[in-house]
Amino acid sequence: MGKNQNPEELAKILFEFSYRHEMLGVPFKPRAYQLASESVGALGGEVVETWRKDGIKGLKSLPGIGQSIAEKIDEYFRTGKIKEYAQMKKSFPVDIWGLSRIEGLGPKHIRDLYAHLKVKDVDDLKKALKEQRIRKIPRWGAKSEDKLARGLGLMESSSERKLLGEILPVAEAMVEKLKRMKGVKHCVVAGSIRRMQETVGDIDLIATSDDPKAVMDAFVKLPQVSSVHEKGATRSSVRLALGLDADLRVVPDKVFGATLQYFTGDKRHNVLLRELALSKGFTLNEYGLFTLKRVKGKHLPSKLVVCKTEEEIYSKLGMDTPPPEIRVGADEIEAALKHRLPALLPYDALRGDMHTHSTWTDGTASIEDMAKTAQAHGLTYQAVTDHTKALAFIHGLDEKALLKQCREIDALNKKLRGFTLLKGTECDILQDGTLDLADSALAELDWVGVSIHSHMRLSRAEQTKRILKALANPQVDCFFHPTCRLIGQREPIELDLDEVLAAAKKFRVALEIDSLPDRSDLRDAHVRAAVRAGIAITIDTDAHHPDHYAFARLGIGVARRGWATKADVLNTRSLPQLKKYLEKKKRK
DNA sequence: GCCGTTTTCGGCCCGACTGTTTTCAGTCG
Numbered sequence: 041m042g043k044n045q046n047p048e049e050l051a052k053i054l055f056e057f058s059y060r061h062e063m064l065g066v067p068f069k070p071r072a073y074q075l076a077s078e079s080v081g082a083l084g085g086e087v088v089e090t091w092r093k094d095g096i097k098g099l100k101s102l103p104g105i106g107q108s109i110a111e112k113i114d115e116y117f118r119t120g121k122i123k124e125y126a127q128m129k130k131s132f133p134v135d136i137w138g139l140s141r142i143e144g145l146g147p148k149h150i151r152d153l154y155a156h157l158k159v160k161d162v163d164d165l166k167k168a169l170k171e172q173r174i175r176k177i178p179r180w181g182a183k184s185e186d187k188l189a190r191g192l193g194l195m196e197s198s199s200e201r202k203l204l205g206e207i208l209p210v211a212e213a214m215v216e217k218l219k220r221m222k223g224v225k226h227c228v229v230a231g232s233i234r235r236m237q238e239t240v241g242d243i244d245l246i247a248t249s250d251d252p253k254a255v256m257d258a259f260v261k262l263p264q265v266s267s268v269h270e271k272g273a274t275r276s277s278v279r280l281a282l283g284l285d286a287d288l289r290v291v292p293d294k295v296f297g298a299t300l301q302y303f304t305g306d307k308r309h310n311v312l313l314r315e316l317a318l319s320k321g322f323t324l325n326e327y328g329l330f331t332l333k334r335v336k337g338k339h340l341p342s343k344l345v346v347c348k349t350e351e352e353i354y355s356k357l358g359m360d361t362p363p364p365e366i367r368v369g370a371d372e373i374e375a376a377l378k379h380r381l382p383a384l385l386p387y388d389a390l391r392g393d394m395h396t397h398s399t400w401t402d403g404t405a406s407i408e409d410m411a412k413t414a415q416a417h418g419l420t421y422q423a424v425t426d427h428t429k430a431l432a433f434i435h436g437l438d439e440k441a442l443l444k445q446c447r448e449i450d451a452l453n454k455k456l457r458g459f460t461l462l463k464g465t466e467c468d469i470l471q472d473g474t475l476d477l478a479d480s481a482l483a484e485l486d487w488v489g490v491s492i493h494s495h496m497r498l499s500r501a502e503q504t505k506r507i508l509k510a511l512a513n514p515q516v517d518c519f520f521h522p523t524c525r526l527i528g529q530r531e532p533i534e535l536d537l538d539e540v541l542a543a544a545k546k547f548r549v550a551l552e553i554d555s556l557p558d559r560s561d562l563r564d565a566h567v568r569a570a571v572r573a574g575i576a577i578t579i580d581t582d583a584h585h586p587d588h589y590a591f592a593r594l595g596i597g598v599a600r601r602g603w604a605t606k607a608d609v610l611n612t613r614s615l616p617q618l619k620k621y622l623e624k625k626k627r628k
Numbered sequence: 629g630c631c632g633t634t635t636t637c638g639g640c641c642c643g644a645c646t647g648t649t650t651t652c653a654g655t656c657g
Contacts, residue, residue, distance in 0.1 A: 061629090068640060072629035106630050144646095146655050179654095184647060231657090244657085275644055277656095287657080289644095302642090307657070314641040319634075325642055377633085 044120035045088045050113060051081035053125055056136040060128055062147035070147075075104035078308070080113075091117050103370070135161040143191040152177055165192065194279070201239035202284055203527060205557025205594050208233060210282065211243045214262055218288075221258055223250040225293045230303040234364045236597030238527060238560040243286035244303050248293040259288045295327045297349035302326035304350075308369025309362075316357055316373065329353050365600040384600045387593055389612045392421040395466065395489055395520055395552060395580030400445055401426040402434040404585045407445075407461065408452055413586040415459045421615045423464035423487040424449060425520075428476040430468035431493060437465070439481040446484065460615055462486040466520055471495045473509025475516075482515035486622065489552070491520035492533065500534035507535060511543045517622065518578055519544065521554040521561040529558065537566065541573045548625050550576040550610050555595030556588065567602025576610045576621075 058073035079102060080087050090098040091114065099110035116122050132154065138161055139150050153159035156177045157168050168174050169192070175185045211229045219227040224247055228234075231244030249255045256276050260268045269277040269285065277287045291299045302310065303326065317324040323332050328347025346352040354361040359376035363384050366372045375381050397403035398410055405413075407424055414422045426445065427436040437445060442465065449461045464487035468476035475482070475490060482488050490510050498506065511519060522540065523532035544551055551570050554561050559582065562570065570577060579595040581588050599609060606612045610621065 066629095069629055071640075075630080104630070108629055144655065148654060179648065181648065187646080242657090270645055272645055275657095277645090303657080305657085310657095311641060318639095318641075319632095323642080327643090 045091075045117050047080055047084050047087050050087070050116055051077045052137045053116070053122065054080060054109070055140070057125070057128070059136045059140060059147045059150065060132065063132075063151040072104070072106075073109070075308075076109045079104040087113070088117065133160055138162050139165065142188070142195050144187055145191060152180075162192070197283065200528070201241050202282070203557040204233065204236065204238055204240055204560075204597070205591055206282075207240045207243065207284070208594075210264060210280070211245070211286075214243070214259075214264060214286065215245060217262060218245070218247055218255060218258060221249070221255060224255060225249065226296050228300065230300060231305060234304050235306060235367060236365050236594070236601060238563065238598065240284070242284055243280070245286065245288045246296070246299055246303055247288060247290045248296050248299075249290055252290040255290050256288070289326070291326070295347045297352060298324075298328040298347040299326045301350045301353055304364050304367065306368055309367040309373070310369075312369050312373050313357070320357060322357070324353070329356055363600060365597060366603060382603050382605050385596060385604050385606045385609055385612065387596050388418070389606050389609070390419065390579060390592055390596070391614055392419050392423075392462075392611045392618065393580055393583065393589070393592070394423045394462075394464070394487060394518060394578045394611050395425050395554065395582045396422050397426055397466075397582070397584045398424060400424075400441070401431070401436055402584060407448065408455075409586060410583065411452065411456060411459055411461055413589055414583075415456075417589045417592070419589075420458065421460040421462060421618070423462040423489070425464040425466040425487070425489050427493075428465060428467045430470060430476040436468070436476070439478055442477065442481055443484070464489060466491055468493055469506065469510040471498075471506065473506040475510060475513060479513070479515055482513075487517050488515050489518040489520045490516050492524050496524055496530070496533045498534070500536060503534050504536040504539050507540055508543045511540070511547050511549045514547075516547070516549055517625065518550040518552055520552045520580070521559050521582070522551055523561050523563070523566070525559070525561055525563075527558045527560060532561075537569065541570060541575060544570070544575045545573055548576075550578050553577060553579045553595045553598050554582045555579060555591040555593075555598075556582050557591060557594060560594065560598055562598070562602075564598055564601035567599055567604055571602055571604050571608050577604055577608050578610045580611070 054073050054077035058070045058077060061073060062070040083102065090102060096110045096114050099105050099113050100107060112122050134150060134154050136150060139145055157173055159165050159168055169189050174180055174188065175182050211233050215227050215229055218224060227247040230246050232240050233243065247255050252273055256271060259276055260271055260278055264280045265278045266281040267279045269279065274291060275289050277285060280286055289299060289303060314324045317329060321332050322345065323330050329345045331343045331345060346356050351361045354376065360379055360381050362372040362376045362381055393414055396410055398407040399405065411422065427434060429436040429438040446463045449463050453461055463485045465477065465485055466489050469490050469492050470476060510516060525532035551562055553567060567577060577599060579592065579599055581592050583589055610618065
């Protein structure tokens with residue numbers, strides 16, 4: 041058994057290797073270590089699993105990890121440290137990772153700060169700033185010292201990633217304002233928001249205009265802006281009052297496609313795409329795809345090929361256009377080259393919502409008001425799934441109350457036109473895996489969702505056993521927000537995903553994507569695994585308030601990031617089709 | 629140090645902005 045298997049710390053160590061090589065001017069290694077660090081960060085616990093199963097050989101099969109780095113990871117997992125890293129720390133005892141968090145502070149500056157002022161960490165930096173010693177370093181001045189102080193301030197005023205659900209409307213409001221300007225043809229959101237990432241580090245906007253300067257002037261004066269980092273002819277960057285940055289690029293209309301492609305990212309997707317372009321004799325930048333000529337060993341763009349739309353660019357590279365949501369720099373490029381991209385579920389494909397609440401428990405609106413809002417959002421049915429009695433503090437329903445609710449739903453269904461309510465529940469899974477309501481009561485319902493709201497700290501083995509027992513109950517149709525995480529607030533429960541997927545498949549239980557902004561659960565990677573396993577998905581809002589129906593597009597974004605198609609998602613079916621599915625399940 | 633529908637050797641993404649310069653280095657996305 042190893043001593044230290046913390047993938048997060050490992051990612052930081054690899055990052056520090058990258059920076060150290062960069063400081064020393066070593067070519068190519070910085071990027072190799074950077075990629076390895078990102079890879080480990082993204083894989084998380086999977087790195088440890090891979091190492092446990094297949095050792096160094098397994099590690100080498102991971103992206104960005106070859107012989108040398110695999111050996112270092114192996115050493116770290118076995119002994120808890122890496123000799124070469126310890127030596128590096130001895131000769132350069134600097135908290136590289138901590139300092140690098142500061143905007144504008146890169147490897148060369150960290151090197152110089154230590155060489156001239158013996159700055160080892162953020163505290164040393166603060167002292168040096170206070171005593172105005174930094175401006176005395178060669179090639180530094182009062183302005184760059186100020187800039188560094190600002191960067192430090194920004195970091196300390198917590199610049200954590202924000203929830204997509206919170207930022208998306210803000211970005212769209214900014215776009216709407218700029219769009220209305222004279223001379224502006226296009227104005228759109230790019231970056232991680234366009235990719236529908238669950239959290240967002242900054243807002244990337246792109247505009248095309250005959251009068252770029254006017255757009256820039258308007259941008260830095262938007263009401264959401266609190267200060268301006270940079271303002272140029274084609275690019276500006278500002279700080280927003282709600283605590284994150286927004287960038288705007290303004291380009292000529294004729295290169296819109298290239299710019300949109302470029303600033304949609306993600307970074308790794310773009311690096312791979314530019315490498316692919318190079319291998320086919322092109323070079324790609326934000327102004328288009330160019331044929332390449334070599335002058336004195338240097339690549340120079342020569343003739344413009346295409347730039348009007350993203351599709352043109354991908355097509356010239358011999359591939360289909362991957363939807364933004366799956367541009368992560370992994371197998372989407374290969375799939376696009378082989379013309380094997382899936383037809384992702386469209387944003388308007390949902391017909392119903394399988395998880396909603398009402399004033400019967402902790403919702404804020406009556407069943408009827410919720411139904412009317414759902415219908416206004418284009419849905420034709422929804423399941424009413426209030427909580428059960430284990431959640432006593434919100435008056436969860438017992439069997440008797442549930443029957444009473446069913447009678448109300450019967451009455452409402454007679455009254456509603458073009459909309460149907462399904463009788464359902466969000467039934468608690470108790471600690472031992474039994475359900476909070478009697479099977480006889482569950483059998484009366486159209487739709488039984490189950491979920492966990494207690495005992496979230498069970499061991500992986502216990503938690504998995506608990507869930508498997510619940511899913512094996514023949515009354516259960518769906519497992520709601522399976523990992524129980526709350527982004528930025530609560531870690532996911534420990535569970536063996538492979539076993540849970542296998543059980544869901546065996547017992548024909550659907551897995552839910554809960555669209556609430558801080559849940560986003562299942563998450564993208566889990567969705568992809570579920571889709572691969574052929575398990576049905578539902579995309580629900582878990583609406584506790586009429587406004588929550590608007591979050592459905594977040595859940596659809598997650599599903600698309602998980603390569604889900606319309607056929608994979610249960611509530612894209614019409615009500616008769618859904619009923620047929622449920623009847624078939626009951627017969628099994 | 630990693631990687632392979634031109635390669636197991638010889639490649640390795642690209643441009644804007646800032647600050648301190650006087651033609652460029654550093655950082656970022």
